[in-house]
Amino acid sequence: MTAANPSDSLSRDALTVLQPAFDGTDSAPAWLLRLLENGMSGVGLFGRNVVSAEQLTRLNGQLLAANPHALVAVDEEGGDVTRLEVADGSSFPGAHALGAADDPDLTRAVAAEMGRRLAACGVTVNWAPSADVNNNPDNPVIGTRSFGDDPDLVARHTVAFVQGMQATGVAACVKHFPGHGDTDVDSHLALPRIGVDLDTLQRRELVPFRAAVAAGTRCVMSAHLLLPALDPDLPGTLSPAVLHGLLRAPVAEGGLGFDGLIYTDGMEMEAVAATHGIDGGSVMAIAAGADAICIGGTAWDEGQVLGLRDALVRAVREGRLSEERLHEAAERCRELGRWTAAARAAGTTTPAVDAEAIGLDAARRALRVHPAGATAQLRGAPHVASLVPGTNIAVGAETPWGLAAELRERVPGTTESVHPAPEADADPAAVAAAHVPAILDAAGDRTVVAVVRGVHRYRWMSDTLDALVAARPDTVVVEMGVPFAPPTGALHLTTHGAARVCGRAAAEVIAGSPG
Known part of the structure; x- marks a missing residue:
């Protein structure tokens, strides 16, 4: 592997769009801190990185000291998917319970307390909520992570969650665009296919995402699934028709008009990696319109990260990825980092509440x-x-x-x-x-x-x-x-x-x- 010059602007842009996971709880690896200092814009944290809130605060303090604009992201959905409380189970019910209670003010309050706790630990991006309409009983991966099977219910709670979370200065990331609810395949293991027409997609899957974009969500995460009505060949994460032609396209043209940061789902997931590989899939994802490459299912090391950086650089030099598109993606990462840093500096006006009380109240009502x-x-x-x-x-x-x-x-x-x-x-x-x-x-x-x-x-x-x-x-x-x-x-x-x-x-x- 020939290392690119980290001072080169093209190499720096390629490094910026990468968001790797890593091993470590007490201290961040030296290589990770070095890459953050040299332009890498973020990391993903998982249960293996969390022992306690105090420990996580110290760990994230190291990351933010290396790069004050770092996007420190977790999957903190509450309910079944928790990182902060991975050892004991969440103090908050998840989306399906909140949807069952069907009180958007309650959802907003739960998200605000969750966001306050994340912000206190130094987390700046939450890969949540799931805006998927879970209407397939055989869905193996969404289930209780969804607010429900009614598009309007999912939309109002997705909006409430985004509002509560972002009021604390933590960027919300709605997922999995354009909707992972009507699948019976787990994209971690294989490529799901959604066989709906465009009219159904507009009336069902896209309703919560449209509402979230209108409410100002800072991020959207793509889904690794095939939607033949839009693209018969490429999964959403790699499809210009899905990311640019639908998510980015103006509302007047039938799109969602989203101008924030697009995260990919984990690029090591088999739905993409088995066919296109992580390097090839990452190049295709950026070319299609994604801005941040999530490589988080397993811990990465410096050689893997630099290898992926160099693969993006080679793609530009070989004409498979435009330098302008890569730079645009990197700038979106930096822009979100500036927003999170400003929010952290301003502090939150969201008062602390009794998390156990609000979470238990929600669980009882569900x-x-x-x-x-x-x-x-x-x-x-x-x-x-x-x-x-x-x-x-x-x-x-x-x-x-x-x-x-x-x-x-x-x-x-x-x-x-x-x-x-x-x-x-x-x-x-x-x-x-x-x-x-x-x-x-x-x-x-x-x-x-x-x-x-x-x-x-x-x-x-x-x-x-x-x-x-x-x-x-x-x-x-x-x-x-x-x-x-x-x-x-x-x-x-x-x-x-x-x-x-x-x-x-x-x-x-x-x-x-x-x-």
Whole structure:
């Protein structure tokens, strides 16, 4: 690899558009600080970078000292996707719960408190909220990260979240444009395809994004998905028709008129990397209209970052990417960095609130009880049977979820058994036949509380739940995913998310001890 001269303006622009992730908690790598000093405009932080708010503040202080305009970005959606509280679970319910409560003022207040905490830790960009309209029950990656399946509901809560977040000086980044809701493929693993016509796209997927752009969102994140109605060949992140022809195009021409920063989704995701590679995909993304390359699923090192910088420089010199387009992208990164620095210098007028109180209030308001008014009739301390689906890559395996810990605080002696997803080729009936006797044996004569997460998507889980309720009709069922399946059990609770506060709200109802 031939290193470009970091003092050269072309090389500097190429470095500026890169936003890598890295390993480290106590101190940032020396190479990262050096690149930030020499023009790189930002980084992405993930759960592996976070131990505590105090630790994160020290780490980000190093990044901002190296480059006061640095775009320090995280995925802090609340609910199932949290970085600040990766070890314990979020104090805030996620988008689906906020959509269920359907109070935009509440969503705005939650986002403002979340943003205040991010700003206090030195975070300057939040890759949230998800503006996806989650109307496909088989969606494996969005689910409770969406406010709901109604475009107008999603739009009003997306706007409220953007307003609350940006009032604290943290830039919001709505995602995943032009909409990842109507897919049954996870773009981390393969290329999803949305087979909708342009009229449907305008009436459904684009409604929340139009509202967010009109409300002044500073950033939009592209989606790695194929939308043949706009581009039959290239995923949105690499498509000029999607980024320039739709997102950037003037409203009068049917576009959204967005003039802020366009982030790519992670360029290491298989939807792009498997076909175009990270280097090739990054060149194509900038050429298509993206401004900041997110390379964050895994930690990068200096050689990888410089190699990608040099790939962008070569693309300009070989005529595959215009120098003007690269410079425009770099300038948008710098402009956002100036905005975040000015906001940080001005300080926030958003007062601190009791995060646990506002988060728990939202979780309680999102909770649904079936039948209405029903209560649990516990026989002693219950036994919690947690039926655990496979890991959602966007959520991360390290974030705890569930009900047992919260219920144990209210009913000492509560026990739990965990029943993980079987191998893909396992017979669902056989899995249920193995799980149910084990659950009943562990529970004895006590009440069983079955905790599921998107039960409609997993045959092994639904078979297990059906057999369990047949054997114990008084089973309490808690659905902590998107509640597409009909209620079952003597008492059925839907939390609309698996955040820690959602578990607490459900535990209060089961234990009969709210507050």
